[in-house]
Amino acid sequence: xxxxxxxxxxxxxxxxxxxxxxxxxxxxxxxxxxxxxxxxxxxxxxxxxxxxxxxxxxxxxxxxxxxxxxxxxxxxxxxxxxxxxxxxxxxxxxxxxxxxxxxxxxxxxxxxxxxxxxxxxxxxxxxxxxxxxxxxxxxxxxxxxxxxxxxxxxxxxxxxxxxxxxxxxxxxxxxxxxxxxxxxxxxxxxxxxxxxxxxxxxxxxxxxxxxx
Amino acid sequence: xxxxxxxxxxxxxxxxxxxxxxxxxxxxxxxxxxxxxxxxxxxxxxxxxxxxxxxxxxxxxxxxxxxxxxxxxxxxxxxxxxxxxxxxxxxxxxxxxxxxxxxxxxxxxxxxxxxxxxxxxxxxxxxxxxxxxxxxxxxxxxxxxxxxxxxxxxxxxxxxxxxxxxxxxxxxxxxxxxxxxxxxxxxxxxxxxxxxxxxxxxxxxxxxxxxx
Amino acid sequence: xxxxxxxxxxxxxxxxxxxxxxxxxxxxxxxxxxxxxxxxxxxxxxxxxxxxxxxxxxxxxxxxxxxxxxxxxxxxxxxxxxxxxxxxxxxxxxxxxxxxxxxxxxxxxxxxxxxxxxxxxxxxxxxxxxxxxxxxxxxxxxxxxxxxxxxxxxxxxxxxxxxxxxxxxxxxxxxxxxxxxxxxxxxxxxxxxxxxxxxxxxxxxxxxxxxx
Amino acid sequence: xxxxxxxxxxxxxxxxxxxxxxxxxxxxxxxxxxxxxxxxxxxxxxxxxxxxxxxxxxxxxxxxxxxxxxxxxxxxxxxxxxxxxxxxxxxxxxxxxxxxxxxxxxxxxxxxxxxxxxxxxxxxxxxxxxxxxxxxxxxxxxxxxxxxxxxxxxxxxxxxxxxxxxxxxxxxxxxxxxxxxxxxxxxxxxxxxxxxxxxxxxxxxxxxxxxx
DNA sequence: TATGAATGAGTTTTCATTCAT
DNA sequence: GATGAATGAAAACTCATTCAT
Numbered sequence: 009x010x011x012x013x014x015x016x017x018x019x020x021x022x023x024x025x026x027x028x029x030x031x032x033x034x035x036x037x038x039x040x041x042x043x044x045x046x047x048x049x050x051x052x053x054x055x056x057x058x059x060x061x062x063x064x065x066x067x068x069x070x071x072x073x074x075x076x077x078x079x080x081x082x083x084x085x086x087x088x089x090x091x092x093x094x095x096x097x098x099x100x101x102x103x104x105x106x107x108x109x110x111x112x113x114x115x116x117x118x119x120x121x122x123x124x125x126x127x128x129x130x131x132x133x134x135x136x137x138x139x140x141x142x143x144x145x146x147x148x149x150x151x152x153x154x155x156x157x158x159x160x161x162x163x164x165x166x167x168x169x170x171x172x173x174x175x176x177x178x179x180x181x182x183x184x185x186x187x188x189x190x191x192x193x194x195x196x197x198x199x200x201x202x203x204x205x206x207x208x209x210x211x212x213x214x215x216x217x218x219x220x
Numbered sequence: 221x222x223x224x225x226x227x228x229x230x231x232x233x234x235x236x237x238x239x240x241x242x243x244x245x246x247x248x249x250x251x252x253x254x255x256x257x258x259x260x261x262x263x264x265x266x267x268x269x270x271x272x273x274x275x276x277x278x279x280x281x282x283x284x285x286x287x288x289x290x291x292x293x294x295x296x297x298x299x300x301x302x303x304x305x306x307x308x309x310x311x312x313x314x315x316x317x318x319x320x321x322x323x324x325x326x327x328x329x330x331x332x333x334x335x336x337x338x339x340x341x342x343x344x345x346x347x348x349x350x351x352x353x354x355x356x357x358x359x360x361x362x363x364x365x366x367x368x369x370x371x372x373x374x375x376x377x378x379x380x381x382x383x384x385x386x387x388x389x390x391x392x393x394x395x396x397x398x399x400x401x402x403x404x405x406x407x408x409x410x411x412x413x414x415x416x417x418x419x420x421x422x423x424x425x426x427x428x429x430x431x432x
Numbered sequence: 433x434x435x436x437x438x439x440x441x442x443x444x445x446x447x448x449x450x451x452x453x454x455x456x457x458x459x460x461x462x463x464x465x466x467x468x469x470x471x472x473x474x475x476x477x478x479x480x481x482x483x484x485x486x487x488x489x490x491x492x493x494x495x496x497x498x499x500x501x502x503x504x505x506x507x508x509x510x511x512x513x514x515x516x517x518x519x520x521x522x523x524x525x526x527x528x529x530x531x532x533x534x535x536x537x538x539x540x541x542x543x544x545x546x547x548x549x550x551x552x553x554x555x556x557x558x559x560x561x562x563x564x565x566x567x568x569x570x571x572x573x574x575x576x577x578x579x580x581x582x583x584x585x586x587x588x589x590x591x592x593x594x595x596x597x598x599x600x601x602x603x604x605x606x607x608x609x610x611x612x613x614x615x616x617x618x619x620x621x622x623x624x625x626x627x628x629x630x631x632x633x634x635x636x637x638x639x640x641x642x643x644x
Numbered sequence: 645x646x647x648x649x650x651x652x653x654x655x656x657x658x659x660x661x662x663x664x665x666x667x668x669x670x671x672x673x674x675x676x677x678x679x680x681x682x683x684x685x686x687x688x689x690x691x692x693x694x695x696x697x698x699x700x701x702x703x704x705x706x707x708x709x710x711x712x713x714x715x716x717x718x719x720x721x722x723x724x725x726x727x728x729x730x731x732x733x734x735x736x737x738x739x740x741x742x743x744x745x746x747x748x749x750x751x752x753x754x755x756x757x758x759x760x761x762x763x764x765x766x767x768x769x770x771x772x773x774x775x776x777x778x779x780x781x782x783x784x785x786x787x788x789x790x791x792x793x794x795x796x797x798x799x800x801x802x803x804x805x806x807x808x809x810x811x812x813x814x815x816x817x818x819x820x821x822x823x824x825x826x827x828x829x830x831x832x833x834x835x836x837x838x839x840x841x842x843x844x845x846x847x848x849x850x851x852x853x854x855x856x
Numbered sequence: 857t858a859t860g861a862a863t864g865a866g867t868t869t870t871c872a873t874t875c876a877t
Numbered sequence: 878g879a880t881g882a883a884t885g886a887a888a889a890c891t892c893a894t895t896c897a898t
Binding site for chain 6: 691701
């Protein structure tokens with residue numbers, strides 16, 4: 009009825025600020041456990057303000073995912089088209105690009121978000137699968153097939169291999185967004201990717217020696 | 221009054237039934253989004269009954285994690301102590317045992333549960349890390365060190381390697397508990413593990429040939 | 433979280449009590465101005481209880497109208513079928529019956545309710561028109577046509593006459609449900625109906641004398 | 645800067661436009677269900693503007709009623725003073741004047757407004773009764789007494805007769821302001837008034853014949 | 857004057873928890 | 878032990894009102 013202190017800033021960045029606050033909290037506490045007022049406060053506004061820009065909590069969630077997903081359309085697809093070198097290097101490049109474009113950005117929150125909340129938002133899950141997961145798998149698939157064609161890779165089961173190769177990256181993104189996760193302290197992304205590629209490309213076994 | 225009184229007193233597995241129902245729903249919808257009444261109905265009882273066995277919703281969650289975790293203390297530790305063969309075989313054995321004991325049981329729900337809800341239950345997270353993650357990592361670490369000592373494995377960064385190797389298994393467990401996940405249809409665990417071990421042990425590169 | 437004093441009564445009459453409280457308040461203050469908590473308190477329960485029986489405020493309103501309307505199906509239709517006497521007496525009988533069945537019961541609240549809120553509930557309005565207004569008009573129409581056929585009534589415009597004849601009754605019902613209405617103090621329904629019928633049947637002009 | 649500055653300063657009919665918009669919406673949806681922003685938009689201004697002219701929503705409502713009521717003071721009182729002819733004709737004249745001055749103008753919205761909202765605004769209701777209803781009833785009373793004095797009318801209960809005679813007019817005004825009302829399609833006011841007067845003056849019974 | 861972003865009190869609605877039966 | 882009606886604290890959402898521009 010009688011506001012004590014009215015707004016001082018008026019930005020067109022408001023919606024973005026709200027989405028950023030929401031992302032942080034949804035990732036941290038989950039969708040249902042996050043209160044609108046938490047989001048509002050984290051965005052520096054009051055209870056009613058988010059409703060000026062979004063229809064409600066669910067709309068905030070969906071807009072959030074959408075705003076994360078939209079810029080992702082067609083990323084690094086050119087990388088694959090033009091590649092001339094070895095499949096190993098292509099895979100290295102792909103993984104590093106992936107991390108730069110996804111893992112080291114707010115996008116890295118998506119996997120955790122969708123693991124935790126996807127079941128409650130089937131349509132959002134479908135969009136996520138179609139526009140984020142599927143293209144990513146597609147690129148990996150392309151690289152693996154390229155390696156097989158060159159006689160460089162030997163893979164029995166491509167679909168499963170895609171899963172195996174991407175899992176360390178995905179799980180790292182999840183863990184980076186999880187407090188008290190079991191990730192080694194001072195997680196160094198670069199070294200982790202190196203380790204990941206070393207295992208994936210060469211395996212643990214010492215080169216050329218079969219201990220089986 | 222009525223001498224028959226066909227009132228088959230419900231077995232004392234009541235608490236267990238409630239926990240099972242709760243596990244299913246917590247995994248499916250998340251902790252906060254799951255209503256006590258949902259749990260009660262799924263367990264075939266009414267709203268008030270869970271409170272006869274548990275102090276409240278949070279107690280159900282904690283009891284649930286505890287009941288999953290407790291039987292796990294010291295599993296397969298003997299495997300490691302007595303192993304005589306190759307490190308590759310030890311790793312194979314370890315992974316398969318892990319899947320049998322965890323992946324193919326209700327325990328497989330734990331990772332998703334803790335990813336989604338761990339942030340809201342730090343103490344539970346701590347227990348999970350201490351009693352589930354740490355021992356698992358410990359066994360993997362042991363196997364890797366065994367392989368290094370035998371000159372069989374070459375690993376620069378053991379802690380990261382542990383993460384890389386376990387990620388495909390963990391993520392598979394997560395996906396198995398996620399509706400509309402991106403897992404390939406008709407996921408065949410056994411073949412997936414094979415693929416996983418093939419990559420981890422030998423890498424993608426064809427044996428003995430360096431394309432780098 | 434910790435109810436001080438739990439319920440003492442537990443009735444199946446609860447929904448009815450809530451509807452009665454709601455009727456009183458809706459008529460008194462209007463739909464939007466009536467708070468769920470008002471209804472709850474007037475029904476002797478607390479905020480949450482109405483939601484055990486109704487989906488929400490709108491459902492209470494619709495259920496209310498429905499519960500008022502349902503018993504009305506086919507009322508006094510028999511009166512018309514069997515009538516042998518004069519049309520004047522039929523009209524007298526009809527008006528008195530109408531008052532007894534509607535005007536002197538909670539049903540008398542309907543006209544005011546629909547005048548005030550019908551615009552916001554078009555479907556409810558349609559039901560009200562179809563099941564309450566239309567049958568009533570139908571009976572009046574029948575009586576007037578009966579009178580015309582007998583050469584007893586002379587009416588140029590039946591539809592408008594129906595309106596003219598029913599208006600005093602309807603408006604009386606509205607006013608009876610309006611605080612500080614302009615109805616004469618100590619409104620005596622019986623005398624009002626007499627007056628109404630006197631005017632309608634004989635007009636104000638002294639019998640047989642034309643002052644026009 | 646720009647010398648043209650085609651910024652046609654909005655006429656000072658602003659408050660009037662706001663009241664007109666408010667009248668339309670209050671009648672259509674009710675006071676509480678009408679949002680200030682609805683009114684503002686309908687008046688072609690924005691949320692804040694009504695507050696430049698009115699203290700708040702309630703003030704808009706009261707100003708509205710006042711602005712409708714004020715011009716009504718002493719309307720047609722002269723008609724009564726100077727009448728020389730028959731009482732029937734006086735009544736005819738009165739009813740037609742009433743319709744012209746009230747029924748065919750925005751004033752016709754008043755009855756519905758007061759029926760729906762009067763209970764929440766007792767002071768407004770009092771003003772309405774004193775300045776609108778009472779004078780109207782007074783004029784009718786005067787005409788009826790004139791007719792009785794002339795031996796032209798026979799009326800047992802003047803106050804009730806006033807109600808009976810005015811009800812068709814009042815209810816017509818209410819219905820004209822109600823969407824989906826049960827009024828016959830293409831309501832023709834003039835014919836309705838004729839019908840009304842025919843019934844009121846002569847009754848339904850054929851002249852001079854008693855069927856009772 | 858006019859705007860419209862922001863506020864925050866007030867309502868609706870949900871649901872964990874209690875307790876008479 | 879079990880039930881489920883009822884509670885009431887808390888969360889989602891609305892909207893009259895304010896005020897910097």
